Amino acid sequence: MAPRGFWKGYLKLSLVTCPVAMAPATSEAEKIRFHTLNRATGNRVEGIYVDAETGKTVESDDQARGYERAPDSYVILDDDDLDSVALESNRTIDIETFVPADSVEWIWYDTPHFLLPDDPVGEEAFAVIREAMEATGKVGLSRVVLHRRERPVMLEPRGRGIVLWTLHYSDELRRPDGYFEDIAEKADSELVTLVGRLIDKRTRDWAAELVHDPLRDNLKQLIASKRKKKAPARRRAAHSTEDADDTPTNVVNIMDALKKSLAAERRSGGRKS
Numbered sequence: 001m002a003p004r005g006f007w008k009g010y011l012k013l014s015l016v017t018c019p020v021a022m023a024p025a026t027s028e029a030e031k032i033r034f035h036t037l038n039r040a041t042g043n044r045v046e047g048i049y050v051d052a053e054t055g056k057t058v059e060s061d062d063q064a065r066g067y068e069r070a071p072d073s074y075v076i077l078d079d080d081d082l083d084s085v086a087l088e089s090n091r092t093i094d095i096e097t098f099v100p101a102d103s104v105e106w107i108w109y110d111t112p113h114f115l116l117p118d119d120p121v122g123e124e125a126f127a128v129i130r131e132a133m134e135a136t137g138k139v140g141l142s143r144v145v146l147h148r149r150e151r152p153v154m155l156e157p158r159g160r161g162i163v164l165w166t167l168h169y170s171d172e173l174r175r176p177d178g179y180f181e182d183i184a185e186k187a188d189s190e191l192v193t194l195v196g197r198l199i200d201k202r203t204r205d206w207a208a209e210l211v212h213d214p215l216r217d218n219l220k221q222l223i224a225s226k227r228k229k230k231a232p233a234r235r236r237a238a239h240s241t242e243d244a245d246d247t248p249t250n251v252v253n254i255m256d257a258l259k260k261s262l263a264a265e266r267r268s269g270g271r272k273s
Contacts, residue, residue, distance in 0.1 A: 009091030018122030025112035095140040115162040194258040
């Protein structure tokens with residue numbers, strides 16, 4: 001069963017409107033989480049706030065948010081202050097602009113959500129907007145209030161639905177300008193050809209297993225062994241597609257290194273990582 005939408009509202013394009021629901025496209029349910037315990041008693045440890053100067057405990061009613069305007073000088077903001085500047089959500093994703101789908105760089109992408117029709121009557125309008133974006137190779141840009149903040153969003157047709165990406169604010173991004181200028185623009189064409197052959201040998205179809213989390217698997221095994229009061233298995237070395245003795249060294253001759261790499265790939269039958 002698909003998870004329930006955490007946000008419900010309307011998708012609007014000019015005079016075309018349909019009710020929609022938004023659901024997270026990612027999940028943290030499989031993450032392994034730990035609690036801090038008192039080793040002596042096995043009881044959970046609770047965090048408390050203390051005054052940095054007096055060392056006394058500060059109760060929750062006396063805790064306030066402060067913006068540091070100068071060293072050790074703060075502007076205090078309470079809930080009413082924050083509510084006064086919070087944005088009201090009209091629960092409408094009004095598509096304001098369309099841009100070519102390949103013109104939004106990956107660096108702007110933040111968090112993906114699934115957008116789906118929330119009423120059978122509105123499915124046709126939803127499908128028309130989705131298919132029109134697909135046919136024209138465009139994505140829609142809009143804004144929506146999530147968690148009391150207005151977020152720029154991008155709507156991307158995907159299969160039968162739409163993926164809504166929240167986008168980073170411009171002041172959140174570090175542009176690549178200034179990072180890459182000192183890197184060589186062109187590489188030796190013969191070396192590029194050899195690396196291309198290595199890439200071809202290691203190319204396979206995308207699959208979810210390529211990005212699984214081995215640490216989580218190891219933690220599950222460790223927890224299971226602790227439950228059974230068995231000694232944990234010896235830690236394995238990090239996975240590598242290279243031979244065990246292929247410890248990285250300072251490569252003096254790139255051509256020789258690439259030729260050896262290709263020869264090793266041939267001996268192993270071009271095994272997949």
